[in-house]
Amino acid sequence: MTNIRRLDDATVDRIAAGEVVERPASVVKELVENSVDAGAGRIDVTVAAGGTERIEVRDDGSGMSPDDLELAVTEHATSKIRDIDDLEGGVASLGFRGEALHAIGAVSKLTVRSREPGASKGAQLRVEGGNVVRQETVGCPEGTTVVVEDLFYNVPARRKYLKSEATEFSHVNSVVSGYALANADIAVSLTHGDRETFATEGRGDRRSAIMAVYGRDVAANMVPVDGTDEPGPLADVGGMVSHPETNRATREYVNVFVNGRWVTATAVRDAVVEAYDRQLAGDRYPFAVIDLDVDPATVDVNVHPRKLEVRFADEDGMTRQVRGAVESALLDAGLLRTSAPRGRSKAAQTEISPGERDGRDTPESDTTATRSVDADTTGSESEGRESSPSDSVASEPASSSATDDAETPAWHAEPTDDSTESREPARRRFREPATQTTVDGSDPAPEFDRLPSMHVLGQLHDTYVVAETDDGLVLVDQHAADERVNFERLRERFAGEVVTQTLAEPVDLSLTAKEAALADPASEVLAQLGFTTTLTGERTLRVSTVPAPLADVSGPELVRSLIDDFADGDPERTVERAVDDLLGDLACYPSIKGNTSLTEGTVTDLLAALDDCENPYACPHGRPVVIEVGREEIENRFERDYPGHS
Template sequence: MSRNENEIRTLDPATVDKIAAGEVVERPASVVKELVENALDADAAEITVEIDAGGIERIRVADDGVGMSEEAVRKAVQQHTTSKLRSLSDLERGVSTLGFRGEALYTIGAVSRLAITTKPRGGETGTTLTLAGGEIEAVEPAGCPEGTAVEVTDLFYNTPARKKYLKRESTEFDHVNTIVTRYALANPGVRFALEHNGREVFSTTGQGDRQATILSIYGREVARGMVPIEEVAEGPLDGMSGYVSDPETTRASSTYISTYVNGRYVRTNTVRTAVVDAYGTQLAPSRYPFAVLDLDVPPESVDVNVHPRKMEVRFGEETAIREQIEETIEGTLLDHGLIRTSAPRGRSTPDETEIAPGSADRNRERSASKSGSPTARSSRASAEGSKHEHDGGSSGIEESDVSSASDIPVDGEETGPRAHEGSRFGAPTRQTAFGEPEGPSYDRLPDLRVLGQLQDTYVVCESEAGLVLVDQHAADERVHYERLRAELAGETTTQALVSPVELELTAREAELFASYEDALAHLGFVATREGRTVRITTVPAVFDATLPPDLLRDALAECVSGDPGDTVEATVDDLVGDLACYPAVTGNTSLTEGSVVELLSALDGCENPYACPHGRPTVIRIDREELAERFERDYPGHAERRD
């Protein structure tokens, strides 16, 4: 390396500006966040957000706030200008406002083409200022209403490396939708309207009623399931308000837990964990409630400057705040008598549990009669947590005296009145287990002899190399995934539903449906949408039961992330991976010996038997050498003794 290449040098201002902008402006949603915060600080009663192509091509945020004079708007696009701070002490005390009008505009203008049209309240003439790459191009008088409209086009046009990492249009808009939703929920007294590609996504009333705002954004079904927080437990918070959902109004991700600190939307694991923990066992694993929580915190006790975009905060009394939030929500749920009508996946309520040999079948049948059809049951039983099982065993190893040869099929569906009966794994004292012949020979899997089940979740096997554990859900999921892929590889056969399935979607879910409508049609789902209500009339023939609403909703949520170059085929593959979860046998399910052998044989026939479609392992092995080490069979002197 030459001396010149290793020399310490000062970066030119343009490069510094672009680096600084990248810390704040990560994607179109970052721009929307800054501009919406500015509008709220400008005392706006109405805020309209217009987005084209997910915000990659155009973003426009208009408000009816105080507006700016020509002199003010000229200053606002300069570096290190703000209408919020007066001294360092303001920053150290914790700023009570949201956006820094000048700071945001300068930062956004450094990586885009920017046009600001503004008129102060009571002013006679407005001003339009255009900016490109941080440089002012023109300042002209303009006829416009009072308030400010900021239009951003060609985001990252001068930083192609950043633009390259933007996701596809639907993904970027989903982030924008989330940001606008969060601020609309935090400010029910402000009328918000969000448009994408000229079509209204949602609009709120702005009448100060937060439940009405929830209705506008999430729909009637969710709004009915929300209850207000009326009594706050003792703790360091000055106050806490908002709504939480009943235990059955849930989704497969935590996207719908919205947290605000002194009116500012923030991400905080402390609050999210407290919310979920407050529900205890009323929530199935990896199901998340809806929540809109506004925490009133003394400004000096929270640090809002731990994140460049002020999206995260640090609490001074984190543990005490978490306990106060959890106690408040738990009390709210108890006060409203919100007892779940069905037990979470893999668990039974006390009055449903009967600990006795052979009782698993009766418990399962009783649970099925309470929770509806097998399809609906498997829908509740599977979600994000099905792909990341962490259930604990609850019933131990059971033995049945029933000698019927009928076993549980691999796909978990009943094939007859005695489908759940069969020879279960023997108790530990069953000596014949050690003398049984070797299991079947496999092509991809090692030769295995089934020993039993652990916690009704893992199949325990012996191989020549050591101990083998098979995750029964991950294994069955892989089998279903490859079966679905094979059946959908050719021309998709469809079947009409006797009773169409209707979904009431949130604003976000409606946008996702629009984005993936082609992919769903490719799979064989025929659906029509009016507003936020979707009617599914036809499904692929491979799904031989009515599609439960939660399945489609969760599958759509899983499709949020992706690369801009994703094809319809790639999207379909993601959906198939999610759909394979639902019919797969879950953890905490007692299986017969025959059904385990069938499952292992089907897994052996897969192209990739070692991972589920989401990448989780299906099989793990503990080598005999590791077992020997664990039991310290190599201690000095052992070699001279008998094994």
Template sequence: MSPERAEIRALDPGTVDKIAAGEVVERPASVVKELVENALDAGASEITVEVDAGGTERIRVADDGIGMGEESVRKAVEQHTTSKLRDVSELDRGISTLGFRGEALYTIGAVSRLTITTKPRGGESGTKLTLAGGEVEGCDPAGCPEGTAVEVTDLFYNTPARKKYLKREPTEFDHVNTVVTRYALANPGVRFVLEHDGREVFSTTGQGDLQSTVLSIYGREVARAMVPIEGLAEGPLEDISGYVSDPETTRSGSTYISTYVNGRYVRSKAIRSAVVDAYGTQLAPDRYPFAVLDLAVPPGTVDVNVHPRKTEVRFGEEGAIRDQIEETVEEALLENGLIRSSAPRGRSAPEEASVAPEPTREDGEGEGTDAGSRSESDADRSPGASGWSGSAATGTDRTTPNQGGGGERDATAESEVSTPNATSGPAEEGRFSGPTTQATFGGPGDRDEPDADYDRLPDLRVLGQHRDTYVVCAADDGLVIVDQHAADERVHYERLRAELAGETSTQALVEPVEIELTAREAELFEAYREALAHLGFAASREGRTVRVTTVPAAFDTALSPERLRDALSDCVAGEPGDTVEATVDELLGDLACHPAVTGNTSLTEGSVVDLLAALDGCENPYACPHGRPTVIRVDREELEERFERDYPGHADRRE
């Protein structure tokens, strides 16, 4: 580094402002969030959000709130000005407003061209102020209705590096849609209208009925499935209000779990986990319910300033609050007959049922139990059915998790590595049987295409399974551990990709299936119709309803039309320049999750061998389609180092 570069100097105010703006304004949805919060704090009864090109070209948020006079609007766009905070004591007590009006406008204006048109209630005339890159360009009288309208154009025009990292327009609008949805659900007494490229996406009634708001945003099917939270379990929360869905109305991600603290939307793993755990075994491991929950918390017991955008909170009694939420939601589901207090012995979901010999037990524990409790460690909630499917398991048996055991496995049993063939004999014989000889995968002559330049797995000898999730193998130079879900996912992904390289294999439905979408899903369907058709979903949309006529024929089985919803949610990731083919490839990776064997699934010896053989036949056997490793290797050198076999004096004995 040159001496000139090493010199410490103060940044100019313009650079400081742009850096500070980047901490709050990450994308168009960040702008919408700040402006909607301002409108709510201004006492608006109606808020209209208009965006063009996902918000990358234009954002306009108009409200009928108290408005501002000329002097106020001039101050509002200056740094460190606000109408919502007087001194530091209000920070210590917990802020009762949603944001800082002046600070947000100044920050947004630093990285865009901004126009504010506003008129105070009862005022004779309005004011129009324009701002570009943080500098006021004009402030003049204007005719306008009471309230405030803020229009933002050319977002990040003066920070091209940040603009370059924006996602595709549908993805950016999906984030905008999510933000507006969350504030609409939190404020059923306010009428929200969301428009994209001149089309209305949804509008709420603003009549104060939360279930009516759910109907406007999520549709009739979801609204009918929601049950109210009535009553409150003992704990530190003052109240919990809202709705949760029945266990049959779910999605593949947690997007539709909306949680609020004192009316402010927040992200909280503790709250989300409590809601999910309340369903127990009635909810599949890869599914999440709909939920709209508002927690009433004493202001002094929650810290809302742990995140720059105040979307995360820290509770003083997190464990107690988590338990209280779980008990309250569970009680609501029980009262509506939507979950059982405990699963009947011997019952399981149809896709979990299997025919396999059961261990001989004198105490009768082999009669069958429920599948065990749901927890966050269940293969990281890996998507997919519990059953073993696909060619990696063709013609093999497997046992269901914990089959023959009573309830949850004890800590000792969980820590053991069991040999795969333990399922076919008494437990003690299986646990202490010798290593199983694994097929050799190292020679290039084993492939149908011997000249193909593929990665290969090393020669392996299967030792067993750890926690019914990882296959443990011995290699010549150490240990190899295989994540069975990630491995099977890679196998399915490459098979799907090979099928789509030719003519897409589809299955025509005997009767077209009509599926109701949420407002978010309907918007995504329009953006990704071509990609879905390429994948094998032939469907047409009318309003919020899609009519599906064909589905992908994956793994010799027609994929359920309901998977269309999951595919839509999977579309939103990706880079701005991605082609239809790139989008389809991402969808294939997600679809490969659904039939892949999950963690906590005991495999027979044959299915382990088949899985490793299929993985060895992949172009890239070392990563799942999402980039997660399938194989971890611990070489001999690392083992010797970890066991400190090089300590002084040991070398002589080794010789």
């Protein structure tokens, strides 16, 4: 008896279908690609319940004869390629595997109607669970209509992993939007239930297509990309990109098309974002529609079962060309400037060889080990507003002239003029020890509940508080510390029922089609956060109230970013997580920045406020607030254990 056996045909079909059909959006992608390949001038997509109950794709393309229709639903049947030579020479069409209709039919109830131009009647096939159950002659318009019902009805294990209706429709919207933008000469419409989400005119006008999909505001702020001067594998780079100020918190609006195929090419997306240089914050992304024309033989579209990813033979060359084309488009439109200071020549690039830093010899082995003090959260933070400590040199203590303001926490001080710092000798890394005194003149040694007892020595680079403890040396990042304090104070104000503030004039936000579709599912969470929103039109969201604690620091535009979280496919995120993410970002803005001189008293106040925090060891984004260099580590670094030393 052998333990190895051949699987039956039904099991094989369902396994294969699982590789091609992941969710309703996978079905829509395959069917829309077939319609484009069929030369359609119009494609209408209608879905119900996010595509889980019903998907219908109609086109006016070339259609199929009854014999071709019968073959089309069988395994590995395609009109796109003939043999391995076609595959290795590059695939010019969008579909080519010959698995789409067969795979879809294996996990759904599939109906296909089609009529060739000039034919008197059409043909219809009904497939259920991979088996053709009915074939007949019918009257139908020229072109092809595919109806998919009860997706995964016979694979319950797959069906239960589908997300909410809103999330599944979000993915469908992305696919149809992508192909509508890629094919401005095809009229494409998307309908969810009985509501049309968008419809393009099909006149070949890319900006018109963008307006239909993303709205007038986005379309008006798009810049054409027209070719590249960089040598490389791409024959051409075209499309449109947005003004730097027209951006979103998700990269999904960066659409990439390779020879007309909509793909999620991370390398291309990264190249587009890099072209904006410092014009975009680290967590913001532009709108973009990028067309790449490349020799099919130099790009592999066969690396993913659902044809979502591609591999370039010369990825570095492609990256240079895309980055150069987008950068040139922004420069030509006057939207990108160099990072050189105004009124000064751009400094020549300085080469830094290994072992050198700031003009000082730094042996590779000369590193000081430090450790975070019990930071119980992890993560990363992008602080574009802070300068690296190595970019500045410490100066003499500033005169204590800062006065407390009634509206500003005691430790908030104005940044010092760095003109004096730039002339300070580079060898001076620490400020002179600050003399701290209490009202009665005694030397304070504040006792903390969570932080170690410490004696503050001064500041390093006007960015880190340096203090002595019984166990060694402690460094406190003043920005991260103040950010933690602000975060916990904001969170305390949000605890329980949120007090809302009604806006004197409601604010109307222009949404993309996808954002508008997500606005209703998002309204409940938005209400719990204190935002009252109402859809007043197909693409307009009216914000009438905002949470009172944020009224002065954040406006209704914040609603758009929160809706973007839903567009990322996570509508079930908890209110607590949404609040923490929101408050973590808000806490950053008023916090002390790097390169800010603090007086003795303000340092003490900051440390006391930090000690009162629930978690004083990490900022809201997960960066460490306090690090410690232990006494033993310091002694080891100075080799105080050499023989003969007592």
